[in-house]
Amino acid sequence: MKMRNVSSVWILALCVAALFMSSPADAAEQKNLILATTTSTQDSGLLDMLVPLFEKKTGYFVKTIAVGSGQAMAMGSKGEADVLLVHSPAAEKKFMAEGNGVNRKLVMHNDFIIVGPSADPAGIKGMKSAAEAFQKIAAKGAVFMSRGDNSGTHAKEKDIWKAAGINPEGQKYYQQTGLGMGQTLNVASEKRTYTLTDRGTYLSLKKNLGLNILVEGDKVLLNIYHVIDVNPAKFPKVNAPAAKAFADFMVSREVQGIIAKFGVDKYGSPLFFPDAGKPEFD
Numbered sequence: 001m002k003m004r005n006v007s008s009v010w011i012l013a014l015c016v017a018a019l020f021m022s023s024p025a026d027a028a029e030q031k032n033l034i035l036a037t038t039t040s041t042q043d044s045g046l047l048d049m050l051v052p053l054f055e056k057k058t059g060y061f062v063k064t065i066a067v068g069s070g071q072a073m074a075m076g077s078k079g080e081a082d083v084l085l086v087h088s089p090a091a092e093k094k095f096m097a098e099g100n101g102v103n104r105k106l107v108m109h110n111d112f113i114i115v116g117p118s119a120d121p122a123g124i125k126g127m128k129s130a131a132e133a134f135q136k137i138a139a140k141g142a143v144f145m146s147r148g149d150n151s152g153t154h155a156k157e158k159d160i161w162k163a164a165g166i167n168p169e170g171q172k173y174y175q176q177t178g179l180g181m182g183q184t185l186n187v188a189s190e191k192r193t194y195t196l197t198d199r200g201t202y203l204s205l206k207k208n209l210g211l212n213i214l215v216e217g218d219k220v221l222l223n224i225y226h227v228i229d230v231n232p233a234k235f236p237k238v239n240a241p242a243a244k245a246f247a248d249f250m251v252s253r254e255v256q257g258i259i260a261k262f263g264v265d266k267y268g269s270p271l272f273f274p275d276a277g278k279p280e281f282d
Helices: 002-030 039-043 046-058 069-076 089-097 130-140 152-164 181-191 199-208 240-250 253-261
Strands: 032-038 061-067 083-086 101-116 144-146 174-176 195-198 212-215 222-230
Touching: 032 039, 032 069, 032 240, 039 046, 039 061, 039 181, 039 199, 046 061, 046 240, 046 253, 061 069, 069 083, 069 089, 069 152, 083 240, 089 101, 089 152, 089 222, 101 130, 101 181, 101 199, 101 240, 101 253, 130 144, 130 152, 130 212, 144 181, 144 195, 152 195, 181 195, 181 199, 195 199, 222 240
Parallel strands: 032 061, 032 083, 144 174
Antiparallel strands: 083 222, 101 195, 101 212, 101 222
16 A cells, blocks of 8 residues: 555656746747738838737737738648738638638728829829739830739739730740739839839838839728737637737727827828728628
């Protein structure tokens, strides 16, 4: 009996020790959040302001992966991210329909603009239709720099080419960078070409770019952002509490107020407009 009791004590002690040895790592993992997002939220500087605030308020540590919206959703569809902040509504709906996400929430919007060199070789400045501007660019054979990265911006660009009745793939004037928005703007500036960009990223980099806003205001250029929790029922390794905390944070009154003012002091107008709680655009 004494031997059995001693054995039991040792087994219990080992179990307790193992529990304590594994707890710090498990706890650390539970406090990590993987955010997959579009490059515009990073390049504009918005996340540089919001992520530290979120970490301070919640104790979570955020690993931000800034890629195109398509790549962000591809990560989500494999359970490789906990939460998404993206701007490609049609692809988002498909993502949700496939059961990859839950709780898609409207966060904010800004708009896309067509920018180009001051010389404006295609003569599109001031045009009200993005599709007609693309038609003129193609007709003149003026170089258009595409991200070509399956991002939300790239998806919007392809929609505009489709509306223009043009397939630019393979055309000499159509070049693709495969890069994020900030880098694509830098390439377009260096090569003095046209490109499509979100206004926020453009304004944040404008002082170092030789590009002007040439076409804006077309309703098709609306740029809408949603936050999506990756579905923990489909991907058990997803940190669901952290994802929910981040989504709730993004639509909170405090953060929506920050978004409304972000960029005003530097650019004279906000880079994004808060939309939490409003009816969907799409």
